[in-house]
Amino acid sequence: MTFTEQDFRRSAAQIRQQIGDFQPEVFLILGSGLGFLAEELDNPTVIPYEEIDHFPTSTAPGHKGRLVFGMLEEKSVCVMQGRVHFYEGYSLQEVTYGVRVARLLGAKRMIVTNACGCVREDWEPGSLMLISDHIKLCLESPLRGENLALFGDRFPDMSTVYTPALAEIARRKADELGIALKEGVYMFFPGPQYETPAEVRAARVLGADAVGMSTVPEAIVARHCGMEVLGLSLLTNMAAGILNQPLSEAEVLENAALAKDRFSRLVRGCLQEM
Numbered sequence: 001m002t003f004t005e006q007d008f009r010r011s012a013a014q015i016r017q018q019i020g021d022f023q024p025e026v027f028l029i030l031g032s033g034l035g036f037l038a039e040e041l042d043n044p045t046v047i048p049y050e051e052i053d054h055f056p057t058s059t060a061p062g063h064k065g066r067l068v069f070g071m072l073e074e075k076s077v078c079v080m081q082g083r084v085h086f087y088e089g090y091s092l093q094e095v096t097y098g099v100r101v102a103r104l105l106g107a108k109r110m111i112v113t114n115a116c117g118c119v120r121e122d123w124e125p126g127s128l129m130l131i132s133d134h135i136k137l138c139l140e141s142p143l144r145g146e147n148l149a150l151f152g153d154r155f156p157d158m159s160t161v162y163t164p165a166l167a168e169i170a171r172r173k174a175d176e177l178g179i180a181l182k183e184g185v186y187m188f189f190p191g192p193q194y195e196t197p198a199e200v201r202a203a204r205v206l207g208a209d210a211v212g213m214s215t216v217p218e219a220i221v222a223r224h225c226g227m228e229v230l231g232l233s234l235l236t237n238m239a240a241g242i243l244n245q246p247l248s249e250a251e252v253l254e255n256a257a258l259a260k261d262r263f264s265r266l267v268r269g270c271l272q273e274m
């Protein structure tokens with residue numbers, strides 16, 4: 001499924017009918033465990049994904065499927081409460097649909113969060129990581145197909161996907177709040193199976209510090225349309241093969257729950273400065 005300029009415009013217009021002239025400054029995509037932040041907005045307008053044409057609906061556990069508009073830390077935000085993943089069966093164009101709609105609604109900055117596996121043997125599960133860059137060797141690009149010039153160039157530069165000024169805000173805020181924040185490279189895997197130990201070793205050799213099944217398609221599309229991007233990861237587990245134990249979704253969700261206060265304080269802190 002490829003989308004036309006008209007599709008994106010129509011979805012944005014449908015949303016406009018509900019939010020009036022509200023201008024979201026920051027678009028937030030909340031990964032596992034952080035969805036609750038969407039329930040903390042002041043003056044929220046909630047729009048279920050089903051009510052927006054072409055919007056994919058989220059099937060992943062722990063992900064609600066709705067857009068919430070409102071104020072958070074005195075910033076006007078649009079929150080995607082529940083993201084969609086490639087492994088759910090959606091194309092990368094569908095996975096990233098919301099980013100372009102948010103851009104049409106006026107959002108110029110994006111904060112994207114996720115839960116992911118820790119590749120670094122000298123880090124611990126529960127760590128938070130600022131994404132400095134990413135590796136995506138699997139699958140086609142979410143930008144494959146006709147380039148929509150409305151959004152950006154055919155061959156967009158990816159030298160700085162994650163905006164240095166926003167990274168600096170995150171470092172400073174983490175420091176101020178006394179929250180330890182690692183920094184590293186996130187490598188995208190399509191899932192839904194977790195990686196094999198050999199894949200994790202390969203990721204490490206290639207320069208990855210974390211592995212996960214989201215974020216990168218959205219970051220590419222956001223960068224293409226000129227948005228500034230801040231990526232924050234929660235390392236919920238050691239990646240496959242590092243510990244002598246199988247990975248489980250229960251461990252991921254449990255560690256996401258344990259870190260949610262720290263993670264949300266950091267996200268809120270970053271928003272204050274944006």
Ligand code: HPA
Nearest residue numbers: 115116117211212213239
């Ligand atoms: N790998 C990929 N995705 C993940 C992981 C992992 O180890 N943990 C949470 N999401």
